[in-house]
Amino acid sequence: MQQSGEQGESTAFKRARIYAFYLLALVTLGMAAAFVSDLLMFSFTGWGTGGEVLAEHRLHVMIIAANVWIVILSVASQLYRPLKRVALMQAAFALITLLLIGTIVGGGPVQEVLPFFVLIGLMSLFHPAGGEMLSFGDDYSPALLGLVAVAAIPVLAFAVNQFTLQGSGDVHSLLGHYMEMTTMAIGLLLLGLVASAGATGHRFVAWLTAGLAIYFGVLSLVFPTQTSSLGLMWASALILWGVVFVAVSELRATGRTSISSERPLNIRGSPRA
Numbered sequence: 001m002q003q004s005g006e007q008g009e010s011t012a013f014k015r016a017r018i019y020a021f022y023l024l025a026l027v028t029l030g031m032a033a034a035f036v037s038d039l040l041m042f043s044f045t046g047w048g049t050g051g052e053v054l055a056e057h058r059l060h061v062m063i064i065a066a067n068v069w070i071v072i073l074s075v076a077s078q079l080y081r082p083l084k085r086v087a088l089m090q091a092a093f094a095l096i097t098l099l100l101i102g103t104i105v106g107g108g109p110v111q112e113v114l115p116f117f118v119l120i121g122l123m124s125l126f127h128p129a130g131g132e133m134l135s136f137g138d139d140y141s142p143a144l145l146g147l148v149a150v151a152a153i154p155v156l157a158f159a160v161n162q163f164t165l166q167g168s169g170d171v172h173s174l175l176g177h178y179m180e181m182t183t184m185a186i187g188l189l190l191l192g193l194v195a196s197a198g199a200t201g202h203r204f205v206a207w208l209t210a211g212l213a214i215y216f217g218v219l220s221l222v223f224p225t226q227t228s229s230l231g232l233m234w235a236s237a238l239i240l241w242g243v244v245f246v247a248v249s250e251l252r253a254t255g256r257t258s259i260s261s262e263r264p265l266n267i268r269g270s271p272r273a
Contacts, residue, residue: 021126025078028119032072035112039065040072047222059219059226060177063184066215070191070208071095075120077204078127086129087194087201091208093124094190102183106166106176132199140198143248144206148192151213151241154234159185162228172227181228188212195249206249213242 032040043065045051051058074092077085100117103110127133159182166178188209195206219226220235230238 017126018128021082021123021128022079024119024123024126025075028075028116028123029072031115031119032068032075036068040069041065043069056227057172057175057177059223059228060172060175060180062219063216063228064177064180066212067095067099067180067184067187070187070212071099071116071120073208075123077201078123082128083200085201085204086127086132086135087197087199087205089124089127089129089133089201090199091191091194091205092120094194095187096120098183098187098190099180102179103176106179107174108176108179135199141196141202141248141252144192144196144245144252147241147245147248148189148196151192152189154237155185155189158230178228184212184216188216192245195245203249203253206246210242210246210249213238213245217242 039061042051042054042061046054046058046062046065051062054061071092074088074095077088082089096113096117100110100113102108103113124133162178162181162185166173166176166182168178172178191205191209191212195202195209217230217235217237217239220230220238221232223229224231229235
């Protein structure tokens with residue numbers, strides 16, 4: 001009887017944990033719809049005349065919007081089969097943490113980011129995967145990891161440059177935009193690492209990684225005079241990198257190449273996505 005009671009309590013606890021997890025996801029998405037929908041729309045309207053209101057801040061605001069989109073989409077994905085999307089939850093928590101740090105260092109509106117950090121942090125804590133949220137999965141991709149390593153030097157150089165500019169005192173630094181660009185660059189590498197690591201859902205994270213790289217590259221080509229634009233050569237290289245990254249990820253997922261084959265890690269994790 002005692003054992004049966006303990007099992008009942010365990011089942012009730014698990015059920016409450018799941019309900020709390022989904023409730024947190026819905027609250028996070030609801031807050032995003034209520035408070036950052038205008039920002040999110042700039043990732044679309046910023047390309048045309050609708051972005052003229054942003055003036056010299058167009059590229060910065062559109063990149064900030066792209067970062068927030070990745071967090072929101074990763075959270076939204078948890079509403080369906082979260083055990084198959086652990087990597088997306090890892091990506092959401094990593095990015096919201098970076099955004100909070102960037103906002104604090106850049107002197108931005110911390111009160112606008114902190115609630116999302118708390119909600120997503122609690123989601124990670126209550127995630128049905130439990131301890132596997134801290135796992136790298138059953139395997140990793142040497143090819144994807146190699147691509148992240150290739151991108152690391154120029155991307156980190158860009159991040160350092162933007163971080164240095166944050167102290168310049170110009171209008172972009174006063175708004176914390178250089179710090180946001182630093183966050184984006186570091187976040188791109190973190191997304192690549194999550195995609196390489198092999199937790200369930202890594203394939204989706206690879207698409208988000210490639211999408212951010214291509215988005216920033218195209219922005220730089222379309223708006224070459226905007227502050228923080230990469231220029232023709234580096235923008236083209238970033239776009240090419242994004243295309244190659246997602247192509248290798250797809251080959252990895254379908255098992256059509258030995259170059260991107262996955263190798264086991266000595267860390268217990270989830271099955272492949």
